[in-house]
Amino acid sequence: MRKLRHAVEAVYDVRWLAAVMLGVHLFFLLLGYTAASLRLEWAIVMREEFMNSLRGYVPLQSVAAHLREGSLLEAVVITFVHNLGWGAFLSTTLTGVLLFLPALVSSFRALYVGLVFYGNVSSPGHLLVISGTVLLEFGAYSISAALGTALGIELVRRGDVRRALHRIARGYAVVALLLLLGAAWEIAGIYFLMG
Numbered sequence: 001m002r003k004l005r006h007a008v009e010a011v012y013d014v015r016w017l018a019a020v021m022l023g024v025h026l027f028f029l030l031l032g033y034t035a036a037s038l039r040l041e042w043a044i045v046m047r048e049e050f051m052n053s054l055r056g057y058v059p060l061q062s063v064a065a066h067l068r069e070g071s072l073l074e075a076v077v078i079t080f081v082h083n084l085g086w087g088a089f090l091s092t093t094l095t096g097v098l099l100f101l102p103a104l105v106s107s108f109r110a111l112y113v114g115l116v117f118y119g120n121v122s123s124p125g126h127l128l129v130i131s132g133t134v135l136l137e138f139g140a141y142s143i144s145a146a147l148g149t150a151l152g153i154e155l156v157r158r159g160d161v162r163r164a165l166h167r168i169a170r171g172y173a174v175v176a177l178l179l180l181l182g183a184a185w186e187i188a189g190i191y192f193l194m195g
Contacts, residue, residue, distance in 0.1 A: 003173065007170050010166075014149075020146075021103065021142035021149070029111070050115065063075045067187065092105055103149070133189070143175050143178070
């Protein structure tokens with residue numbers, strides 16, 4: 001319980017940055033969705049290129065194979081590890097040493113999700129699965145981006161980098177929890193929709 005309290009305190013320290021990052025996610029998600037719905041040429045091209053790039057994406061293929069076999073736990077673990085390692089730490093926290101790069105990564109990620117959303121929701125159940133996944137994952141990514149940006153700010157100010165690193169280590173318990181819940185929600189929802 002004490003570790004959870006420390007994790008929540010670490011996130012509370014960067015709450016304003018996390019709120020900004022959440023706003024970035026939501027703005028670009030809506031921008032992508034709106035651009036795709038208006039059939040803007042740049043949005044259609046980006047959407048098609050992104051969808052084509054997903055076809056050969058190894059983690060996605062592995063998750064799909066496990067889902068077809070009914071191996072839900074393996075699919076959840078692969079999704080969680082990928083989202084925690086690549087989706088959160090490498091792309092939005094570690095990039096914080098370059099100060100506002102986490103916001104840039106977040107904006108592109110959300111834009112692509114918005115582009116893909118349009119035309120790919122086939123039922124209310126599908127919308128529920130996607131919405132829950134996006135809320136949990138974007139919540140985690142907003143926190144990881146805030147933690148990374150806070151590190152970058154400390155580096156620029158020549159501030160307390162050790163404290164920022166300690167905050168990241170503690171705050172990642174919340175990031176990991178949200179991503180684990182997101183992976184479980186997503187995989188269970190997809191499996192349910194497949195059946």
